[in-house]
Amino acid sequence: MVGAGILLVDKPGGITSHDVVARARRALGTRKVGHAGTLDPMATGLLVLGVEGATRLLTYIVGADKTYEATILLGVTTDSDDADGAETARADAADLAAVTDEAIAAGIADLTGDIAQVPSTVSAIKVQGRRAYDRARAGETVELKARHVTVSRFDVRGTRREETSIALDVVVDCSSGTYIRALARDLGRALGVGGHLTALRRARIGPFDVASAASVDDIAESALVTPAVAAATVVGALAVSGDDARDLRHGKRIDGGGRLTGERAAAIDPDGRLVGIVERRGSQLKSVMNMPEEVAP
Structure with a gap:
């Protein structure tokens, strides 16, 4: 079974963004594929695809410059x-x-x-x-x-x-x-x-560049950007302890709002897995998007 991640694809002209998603679903053997921003059939270039649980990250990518x-x-x-x-x-x-x-x-x-x-x-x-x-x-x-x-x-x-x-x-x-x-x-x-x-x-969506994208014919052989790396690239990373990761996954707030320098950050557990996206709530942090929990490698 394919893991969760972000896939960068260089869409050719003459096909729709949905066509690319359909190809990715077939190539990766999963229905859970979405994209962050449509390109017209005439247009070419970067499509950012979310695969499996990483589709939850697309909402943080679609609004990027x-x-x-x-x-x-x-x-x-x-x-x-x-x-x-x-x-x-x-x-x-x-x-x-x-x-x-x-x-x-x-x-x-x-x-x-x-x-x-x-x-x-x-x-x-x-x-x-x-x-x-x-x-x-x-x-x-x-x-x-x-x-x-x-x-x-x-x-x-x-x-x-x-x-x-x-x-x-x-x-x-x-x-x-x-x-x-x-x-x-x-x-x-x-x-x-x-x-x-x-x-x-x-050519670019936020921090992602078409130079790093795969062709539609190479989707099956392309490596996914892990959710942790993708989220940290988009919103920045914040390391959390195992106990804090557990609490965030259970919907609890944790201390450490002062550690957040921006609006939000990707909470990364000690095993390098993405817990979710956290935002400041006063002096505390709250997860506003939790990833499905991964099995540690």
Whole structure:
């Protein structure tokens, strides 16, 4: 039986995140596999999978900041804000020629920092119990509210100009919930020529990097990151005694709130196993997520 852990997978284009989860379930021989953040079929890059009891850690990973590498095509608008959608408008060559590098830089600056972003209508956000993309594909009018997100880096790595388009290769660091398709749409709109996303690759989720990820074909042979290592990487580690580990597993609070420097930490028992995630409660610590107890090796 496969043990609990975190698995990093480099998703290829053309398949869904659920397809990757299904492959992992077959390869690892377990139904208990989940992921921390969906990638569209067009997108490639990092999926963080939780296996067995480590699925409980995904809630602490899904909200982490992310890094994306993307290509934005200015001059063409689509109904999905990406290359999978139908073209809805195309800019005149004269309008494109008037878009200077300085104007692009100014438009990007306006989309950097704390911004209010309206997600794409084909996003997975639920509207009255149904996914926005399901409503949009059914021909319904979808109006999503703006949400506050943070774009801490929005850099242009390359520019390729054609008569009918301008392609920008960009890298974006952003908070969870940021839509890169919406950045492409809003940049094109601000420049008066429209725009959409033609390529997207997720390079990082929190402390996890795609460089360490396995291909979907190598899942069965890939080593899992242990729950203790994964949790300590995400929230930091806090060593606890055997007695404290037992008390935390039984729902009791323990002394030692002053030892916690951040909001929470991964409590690690003397055998190196993850007890759970603890938070400060005054001068004490309380486990807010307990792992299923492992058998000591």
